Amino acid sequence: GYLVEGSRGSSACKRRDMVFFYSSIDKRFVFYMGRDKHENELLIKYGWKKDVWFHVDNLSSAHVYLRLPKGVKIADIPAEVLEECAQLVKANSIKGNKEKNVKIVYTMWKNLHKRNSMEIGQIGFHDTKKLRYVKVEARKNEIVNRINKTKEEKDSSYIKKSWEEMKRKQRAREKAKKKKEAEALKKKIQVEKEKAELREYKTLDLEEGDLNTDLKMTAEEFEDDFM
Numbered sequence: 691g692y693l694v695e696g697s698r699g700s701s702a703c704k705r706r707d708m709v710f711f712y713s714s715i716d717k718r719f720v721f722y723m724g725r726d727k728h729e730n731e732l733l734i735k736y737g738w739k740k741d742v743w744f745h746v747d748n749l750s751s752a753h754v755y756l757r758l759p760k761g762v763k764i765a766d767i768p769a770e771v772l773e774e775c776a777q778l779v780k781a782n783s784i785k786g787n788k789e790k791n792v793k794i795v796y797t798m799w800k801n802l803h804k805r806n807s808m809e810i811g812q813i814g815f816h817d818t819k820k821l822r823y824v825k826v827e828a829r830k831n832e833i834v835n836r837i838n839k840t841k842e843e844k845d846s847s848y849i850k851k852s853w854e855e856m857k858r859k860q861r862a863r864e865k866a867k868k869k870k871e872a873e874a875l876k877k878k879i880q881v882e883k884e885k886a887e888l889r890e891y892k893t894l895d896l897e898e899g900d901l902n903t904d905l906k907m908t909a910e911e912f913e914d915d916f917m
Contacts, residue, residue, distance in 0.1 A: 707724075707725070707728060707729055707732070707845065707846035707847075708724075708725045708729070708843050708844065708845065708846060709722055709723070709724055709725070709729055709732075709733070709843075709844050709845075709846050709848060709849055710722060710723055710724075710725070710841055710842070710843055710844075711841070711842045711843075711844060712778065712837050712838075712840050712841055712842075713837075713840035714771050714774055714837075715770055715771070715774065715836070716768055716770065716771050718759040718762070719756060719757065719758070719759065719771050720756075720757050721754055721755065721756050721757075721774070721775060721778060721837070722754075722755050722757070723752045723753060723754045723755065723778075723782065724752070724753065724846070727810050728810065729846055729849075730752075730753045730810075730813075731810055732846055732849050732850070733753060733755060733849060734753075734802055734804050734813060735804075736849050736850055736852075736853040737755065737799035737800075737802070738757065738799065738853070738856060739798075739799065739800055740757060740758040740760075740799075741755045741756065741757055741758070741798070741799035742755065742756040742757075742758060742764055742767070742775075742796055742797070742798055742799065743755055743796060743797055743798070743799050743801075743802055744756065744775045744776070744778075744779045744794055744795070744796045745779060745794070745795055745796070746779055746780060746783040746786040746792055746793075746794060746795075747792075747793040747794060747795040747823065748793075749783055749785050749786045749792070750783060750784065750785065751779055751780075751782055751783030751786055752778075752779060752782035752783070753813075754775055754778050754779045754782070755799065756771070756775050756796075764796075764797075764798055764822065772824055773824075773826075773830075773833065774833060774837055775794075775796070776794045776824050776826045777826060777829065777830055777833045777834050777837070778834065778837055779794050780792050780794065780826045780829060781829060781834045787829060790827060790828050791825060791826075791827055792825070792826045793823055793824075793825050793826075794823065794824050794825070794826060795821055795822070795823055796821075796822050796823075796824070797815065797820055797821050797822060798820070800816075801815050801816050801817060801820050801821075802814075802815065802816075803815050803816045
């Protein structure tokens, strides 16, 4: 199958798990990546549906994620943001950083497929037809340097905490939506009930009117007969 390997792990005995966040020239977008393959596992597990994953194709590199803002799809990523992601991935590939015409593969996080048999940092895909590619002819230091100036380091526990917070808000929205739908249904049923009762009332009123007419005619006929 299609396998992608992450960047090499640290050889230090003691290491602090870190995730790096970067700001785009377009302030709507944020990139993030792990220090090495150990963080990659965390990012794969706690990715968001609106995250786009980037990697140097067929070479070891960092796993870079782009978080899409609301309303933006993968096909709508601005060219300058796409170039930033591609340059960041290339710069964080030992071999890819030195080469020209490097191909970058990217896809939505939900298309990533991690099997238990895979090595740490390795990843596959559910559907290779959903893979997209962009070519980087050469490293552009002005872009890489600008991105690196925005670098913010956070403990890797932040990834899980932010994911849990996202899920909590998601559940709250779903609960509020179901409550609203239930209230709307209850109101609809009440309105239909009131309409049915009104129709029944009008029917009874009409029947009583017919009955009164019949009685009146009968009285007149009775008087005619009496005279």
